[in-house]
Amino acid sequence: MNRRSFVSSAGLGLVGAAAATKFSSGRALGANERIVCGFIGVGGMGRANLRDFLKSKDVDVAAICDVWQPNVDRAIQMTQGKAAGYTDFREVIDRQDIDVVIIATPDHWHGYMTILACQAGKDIYVEKPLAHNIHEGRSMVAAARKHNRVVQVGTQQRSGRHYQEVVDFIQSGKLGKITRAATWNFQNESPHGMGNLPDCEPPSGLDYDMWLGPAPERPFNPNRFIFNFRYFWDYAGGYATDWGVHHIDTVQWAMNVRAPQKVSAHGGKYYIQDNRETPDTLEVIYEYPNFMLTYSNRILNANPLNGRSYGIAFYGTDATLVVDRQGYEVLPETHGTFETLRPFYERDLEAAKLGRSVYPWGSERDVWTGRTEKVQGNRSEQHLAHVLNFLECVKNRQRPASDVEIAHYSTTTTHLANIAFWTGRTIHWDPGKEQIKDDAEAANYLRREHRKPWVVA
Ligand SMILES: NC(=O)c1ccc[n+]([C@@H]2O[C@H](COP(=O)([O-])OP(=O)(O)OC[C@H]3O[C@@H](n4cnc5c(N)ncnc54)[C@H](O)[C@@H]3O)[C@@H](O)[C@H]2O)c1
Structure with missing residues (x-):
């Protein structure tokens, strides 16, 4: 040819x-x-x-x-x-x-x-x-x-130096055993968001048919065009995939996993006064074999978590690590740390010397108490x-x-959140077969119809 x-x-x-x-x-x-x-x-x-x-x-x-x-x-x-x-x-x-x-x-x-x-x-x-x-x-x-x-x-x-440091830090075990991670995006677009613009003629200079491509044909609406296409299912997946994929990619990288086993999602478009289709309030729960991860999104209240309007927190038995594009910090565990457990620790040592059994937290416990300084990152350096x-x-x-394969796994996890949201059911995922288990209706969402001729086989 x-x-x-x-x-x-x-x-x-x-x-x-x-x-x-x-x-x-x-x-x-x-x-x-x-x-x-x-x-x-x-x-x-x-x-x-x-x-x-x-x-x-x-x-x-x-x-x-x-x-x-x-x-x-x-x-x-x-x-x-x-x-x-x-x-x-x-x-x-x-x-x-x-x-x-x-x-x-x-x-x-x-x-x-x-x-x-x-x-x-x-x-x-x-x-x-x-x-x-x-x-x-x-x-x-x-x-x-x-x-x-x-x-x-x-x-x-993935190319950001401080994110690479975070992954090394976590994989070195210094946070202890991590059973929980959280990711979030918060902002306040109350009440009008992007507004409710009516359908109209496409602007001059736009080939609207080629903009739509594989998506269904429909009248032009300015809110579906530049940037805000993110909030319409025909073109994107809302915050869950748009921002969610950045966070989930880092979590799956640090935790050395490819996919959750179960995903559920809750929320809705409760109050925002615009014509978006995606929720204004969303809570996703991802269950991996050994830990749980959440993605939280609200666009009607910007109160931050750990001083950050977006970010990731890894919760370990010995410390918490919080990261965003500006840097990361490690927050020591203040309850049940080495210091508060010292009396038990000393008693355990004595017990061990006498050959007695020790408390579960034991004398081998090595709690991270050191670092609290903030490490600066730089978003343009990453890009x-x-x-x-x-x-x-x-x-x-x-x-x-x-x-592309790594990104496929991160993106897949975020699509599962939307499938759970649309169906209102917990999605059980078979990562080997890339199939949803025992839910034919949910499985329909693994692919979509493409407007011809833009078909992906
Ligand atoms: N890596 C990041 O941090 C990051 C940040 C922002 C956006 N993004 C991603 O970048 C992509 C674009 O987002 P954006 O915010 O720049 O949106 P945008 O609306 O500003 O830009 C998209 C552009 O694509 C053009 N376009 C549409 N169909 C086309 C076609 N058939 N041929 C050529 N051009 C076409 C549009 O006219 C528009 O100019 C999205 O997938 C988004 O998720 C990534």
Whole structure:
């Protein structure tokens, strides 16, 4: 199949294509090799990605694609007018000189575009959450493996130095046994949120049909468009997947697990006065074999937890660790620590000397009492490091920090929260088969209908 027929048939479904770029062979390439990039979707995050890719001396940005012309223009300006503009992403994927595509469209497009780019022999940096649903995520992993592509996903905490420290700290056992972790996002959008804008004609300069792509056809509504698409099920999964995936990715990484066994979710759209579909108040409970994790989201009250409006807390028997993008701190356990247990400890020592049995907390107990200082992090450091990690992997053909399969597991966990929310039932998950156990109705939510021709097989 030649390149032209590949593009023209791409719209009929995902098709195979001859691998074409200089990185397609799977050979590691020299450190000085230039990487030619095409950006697909250059709204808020697409331009943040572009900013950091442009900081690499190895990168040439050849193409900018968006279905909304003002965003194309803005991004081309960032390249000092060097990149060519496109509205059809297939033309970018079709360019043989482009090695890498960076996808930052709304979630409902990630699957189709990533798979097509894999088939065309591109390496890919695609935004989180990996996919709009679990089936698409698995298909993306399969395509990346089949075509030997480097696929990095935008869960950039994996490249953040202080997050890496946190994971080492937890895995070293210094917090003791962790049976509970909590994650959260709190803010106050009361009462009007994003408002209740009526449907209208799409703005000029927008190819609305290409914005919708695989999602169902419906009249244009400004609230479903830039940024706020997150709060509509056709395109995304609300806070549970949008922010949840960052947190859950870090927890699964630190706790060295891939998936929960059970998930339940509670909440609703109780009061926010806008036309979003996703809840304003949500509580998710994830049960893993040896610990429990919650995700809490409220958008009608911003009272923070541990001084943070968003973050993660790991609760160990010996200490608590709290982390967000600005840094982390370890809070010593103040009840039942070494100090308060000293009398028992000394008695245990005496008992042990006399050969008597000791109390359960025993003389071997080693409670972390030391560190309470805050370690500073830097959110932009995390993102740039993530971009550089990807570019390095494009050259050395190693798996990147947020490899597509890792991100598939983190994203899957967050989709299970929404499935539990929609069904109102506890979801029992079989991670090996990637199936929901004994609940045919819930299993329907593992995939969705795609509007033709944008079908992910
Ligand atoms: N890694 C992070 O921390 C982070 C932060 C914010 C957003 N994101 C992710 O980035 C993605 C985009 O979010 P955003 O906030 O930038 O949204 P946005 O609405 O600002 O940008 C999305 C852009 O994609 C364009 N688009 C839609 N369909 C397209 C198509 N077929 N071809 C080309 N362009 C198309 C839109 O016109 C828009 O300009 C989401 O998946 C989001 O979850 C990640």
